[in-house]
Amino acid sequence: MIKEQVMDERKKQKSFIDQIKGKKKIQKSSIGVYKYLVHHSFFEVITNAYPEFYQIIQKQKLEKEFDKSIFKFMQTKAFTPYIWEMPNEYRKFLKKSSYFKKIKFLDDLLYFEYSELFIFMQKESNKKQQIFTMSKKSKLSKYISLHKYKYDVINKTYIKNNDLFILGYFDFKLQEVIYRPLNNLLYSFLKFLNKDESLKVNLRLFLKKNKLPYKEYAKGFELVLEELYHQKVIV
Amino acid sequence: MKSIKGCGLGLRTEFLSDIHFDNKSFSPDWWEVTPENWINMPIWYRDKFDEIAQKTPFVAHGVSLSLGSNKKPKKKYLKELKNFLDTYNIKYYSEHISYSSYDNIQAHELLPVPLTKKMIDLMSDNIKYVEDFLGRNISIENATYYHAEKSKLCESDFINELLHKSGAKLLLDVNNVYVNSINHSYNAKKFIESLDLDKVSYIHTAGHYFDDTVQMLIDSHGTKVNNETWDLLEYTLNKIDVSPMIERDNNIPTLKVIEKEYKQMKKIYDKRASHG
Numbered sequence: 001m002i003k004e005q006v007m008d009e010r011k012k013q014k015s016f017i018d019q020i021k022g023k024k025k026i027q028k029s030s031i032g033v034y035k036y037l038v039h040h041s042f043f044e045v046i047t048n049a050y051p052e053f054y055q056i057i058q059k060q061k062l063e064k065e066f067d068k069s070i071f072k073f074m075q076t077k078a079f080t081p082y083i084w085e086m087p088n089e090y091r092k093f094l095k096k097s098s099y100f101k102k103i104k105f106l107d108d109l110l111y112f113e114y115s116e117l118f119i120f121m122q123k124e125s126n127k128k129q130q131i132f133t134m135s136k137k138s139k140l141s142k143y144i145s146l147h148k149y150k151y152d153v154i155n156k157t158y159i160k161n162n163d164l165f166i167l168g169y170f171d172f173k174l175q176e177v178i179y180r181p182l183n184n185l186l187y188s189f190l191k192f193l194n195k196d197e198s199l200k201v202n203l204r205l206f207l208k209k210n211k212l213p214y215k216e217y218a219k220g221f222e223l224v225l226e227e228l229y230h231q232k233v234i235v
Numbered sequence: 236m237k238s239i240k241g242c243g244l245g246l247r248t249e250f251l252s253d254i255h256f257d258n259k260s261f262s263p264d265w266w267e268v269t270p271e272n273w274i275n276m277p278i279w280y281r282d283k284f285d286e287i288a289q290k291t292p293f294v295a296h297g298v299s300l301s302l303g304s305n306k307k308p309k310k311k312y313l314k315e316l317k318n319f320l321d322t323y324n325i326k327y328y329s330e331h332i333s334y335s336s337y338d339n340i341q342a343h344e345l346l347p348v349p350l351t352k353k354m355i356d357l358m359s360d361n362i363k364y365v366e367d368f369l370g371r372n373i374s375i376e377n378a379t380y381y382h383a384e385k386s387k388l389c390e391s392d393f394i395n396e397l398l399h400k401s402g403a404k405l406l407l408d409v410n411n412v413y414v415n416s417i418n419h420s421y422n423a424k425k426f427i428e429s430l431d432l433d434k435v436s437y438i439h440t441a442g443h444y445f446d447d448t449v450q451m452l453i454d455s456h457g458t459k460v461n462n463e464t465w466d467l468l469e470y471t472l473n474k475i476d477v478s479p480m481i482e483r484d485n486n487i488p489t490l491k492v493i494e495k496e497y498k499q500m501k502k503i504y505d506k507r508a509s510h511g
Contacts (some may be wrong), residue, residue, distance in 0.1 A: 009349040009357075010305060012384060016346065017337045030382035040342045044293055045343075074386050078341045081299035082310050086343070175279055221342040 022071035042070050042086070044125035049087035052115045052156065056103065067100040085119060088114050105151035105158045112153045115168050119177045127215070132226045134203070134219075138234045139195035144169040146190055154179055169233045171184060185210075186224060192235070199225055236476050239292060239327065239437070242501050243267050243480030244295075244493060245432065248276075248316070250284045251406040253490040261494045265292040267480050269327075271299050274319050294327045294437070295320060296482075299341070301349035302375065303396040304359045313368045320369065329374035329406040330365075331356070347380035349447070350393040360399035366403075376406035379414045390414035390415075391429040392503040404436035405502065407477075413444050414452045427471055439481040440468050441506065457485030459496055465503065472507035479504055 005048045018024040020034040047054040070090075077093040080086060091110040100106050122143030130136075140146065145168035152161050165187035171178045182190070193199075194207045203221055207214050228234050241264025254262065266287065273284060297316070300308045320328060333345040350356050366373055369499070377394055388396075398405055407430070409423075416423035442458035460481060468479055481496055499500075 009351050009354050011307065013303075013334065013337055013346075014347050016382075017340075019340065020344075020346075024471075028382065029449070030451075033381040033451065034346060036449075041343050073344070078339070078343070079339055081309075081336075081341065082275060083343060084275060084343075121275045122278050123275070123281075160442065165347065170278060204494050 021074045022170065023075050027127065039067075039070065042074055043067075045083055045086050045088050046070065049117055050082075050110060052113055052153075053109055056094075056109075060102070062100065063172075065099055069094065069097065072097070072099075087117065104123055104160075105153055108149045108151045109153045109158075111148070112166075116177050117148070119143055119145060119170050124171060129230065129232075134200040134222055134225070134228045135198045137195060138193065138199050138202075138229070140190060140193055141232055141235045143168070144233050146187065148187065167233065169231055171231065172189065186221075189221070190228075190234075239265055239294065239478055241265065241478060242497060242504050243294060243437070243478060244481065244497055245269075245482045246287070247298075247471070247483065248280055248486050249285075249487040250271075250490040251280055254283070254452070256286075256303065261490065261497075262291055263390045263480075263497055265294055265478070265480075267296050267482070267486050268293050268296045268323075268325075270297055270316055270319050274315050288323045289348075289412045293323050294377075295325045295329070297330045298345070299335055299343075300330045300361075300365060300394045300414065301334045301336040301391075302330055302358050302389070303346075303354060304330070304336050304361070304366070306336070306339050306359075307361060307364050308434065309339070310368075313365065313404065316367050316392075320371070326371065327374070328369060328371055329376055329404075329436070331378045333378040345378050347382060347508040349384050350388045350390060352388070352396075354394065355397045355400055357395055362401040362403050372402065372404065374404040374406040375401075376408050377411050378408075379411045379418075379455075381418060381449070381451055383419060383504065385409045391426055395429075395431045398431055400435045403434075405430065405434045406437060406439060406465060407432075407435045407471065407473055408439035408441070409452060410441040411463075413464050413467050414454045423467055423472055429465070432475045434439065435475055435477050437477050438471060439482055440464050440479060441482040441484075456487055460500075468500070470509070472503060474506075476507045488506055 010067060019026050019031050020038050022035065026032045026035060057063060058094040073090050074090065075094045076108055077089055078086060080089055091114055094100065094110065095107055097144055141172065149164040149166055150162065152159050152164060154166060163184060165184060166179055167179055167182050168179045189206050193202055203218065204214055225234065243265040244263040244267065246268050248267040276284060300352055331345050332348060334348055335342050335345055348358070362375065364374060395406065405504050412423050412426055416426060440460050441454065441456045442460050443452050443456055448452045472479065481493065481500060483493060
């Protein structure tokens with residue numbers, strides 16, 4: 001008791017936090033209420049953001065490891081004030097941790113599941129666009145996902161596939177997130193896009209770099225780029 | 236806060252599709268919005284949110300500033316918050332007498348602050364820092380707490396001194412007062428009387444439930460407002476002329492259901508107003 005009285009508030013707060021985040025043993029049942037509330041809130045947000053991941057956790061009976069990972073995450077890497085960003089912090093935390101090493105496709109699965117949430121939360125509205133032209137300087141929208149997956153998490157086969165290039169974007173007409181596979185060439189071009197050059201210059205430089213004839217490829221690229229422009233994938 | 240009249244409701248995404256602006260449709264006098272939920276929002280909500288903001292006044296109530304923290308709120312977040320408040324012309328912003336992060340690591344839960352003079356100093360500094368950044372006088376809410384460290388200061392003295400030292404207004408949550416009064420065995424009405432009621436900017440009400448496992452009332456914001464809380468609201472409104480609102484964050488019902496509760500609150504508010 002005497003020891004408790006000399007603790008200043010900094011130490012009290014630190015001790016309290018350590019108890020509710022599972023770093024120290026709970027000293028009083030009333031503190032346990034907070035441990036429950038905090039864990040519950042993290043658990044809810046993470047499992048809602050990663051439903052497929054959590055199903056796998058349940059199927060493989062990894063709930064204990066899951067709980068441990070949540071507590072460790074709560075203690076070390078939960079920085080954002082925005083609840084919706086928390087699952088992304090958890091994803092990054094798992095990537096650098098030793099949890100769930102048995103699940104080889106974990107990185108891909110979490111990236112895929114989070115990308116949908118991320119695309120939903122965009123600030124772009126469905127503004128009218130100018131007419132598409134290859135001479136326009138363009139860049140990839142901040143609100144898309146362009147990713148090379150090692151495993152087929154999209155179709156939930158989880159089979160290793162080294163050529164899975166997936167574009168995710170919000171379709172304003174359908175009001176939903178669309179995922180579509182790209183070929184390596186288009187994926188590489190979109191990654192190559194330099195916002196300071198026109199699409200035409202970008203395409204010339206890209207094809208030259210890949211030793212591909214401009215005349216043969218230009219028309220095909222133009223068609224698909226126009227479509228991606230109307231889908232606000234390139235802006 | 237005196238310039239906002241009438242009664243408010245917490246705006247939730249679940250209500251958006253039921254909010255219309257014809258004469259037949261229900262709308263509260265003002266909406267309370269939680270910036271953390273709306274600074275970034277799913278794209279299909281944005282147009283509706285903007286429309287509501289144009290038609291009905293907004294008051295903002297934050298949850299993550301962590302005014303009782305050892306670190307000041309991050310500038311990046313404060314910039315986003317200020318931008319949100321300015322964009323939607325929101326004059327009134329409130330937060331909690333609590334902390335939700337320590338060493339910048341979030342708990343995403345409102346945690347009880349030690350009731351000490353040092354904590355009053357620290358929170359006052361943080362409040363002034365936030366007020367300078369936002370260019371607004373803010374309100375701070377009395378929070379629920381399930382655990383209390385022994386302290387020389389009682390809760391109401393702590394709150395009064397904090398209000399005095401920081402210059403902040405008080406967002407008085409009567410449901411929190413009720414929940415704390417049962418969990419920590421004190422008289423809710425006497426507690427309210429002991430507060431500096433001149434500093435109250437507006438009032439929160441919400442629902443709670445009794446949890447069998449922990450044998451405590453839990454401030455869940457997930458049920459309808461209990462009779463005891465209505466009673467405490469009425470008692471408080473007979474003492475001060477401020478606006479009340481209902482918070483509902485879990486088990487969100489339809490707007491139609493909340494409308495009934497809103498009308499119950501409005502009745503209490505109007506009764507008080509007719510006396511005044």
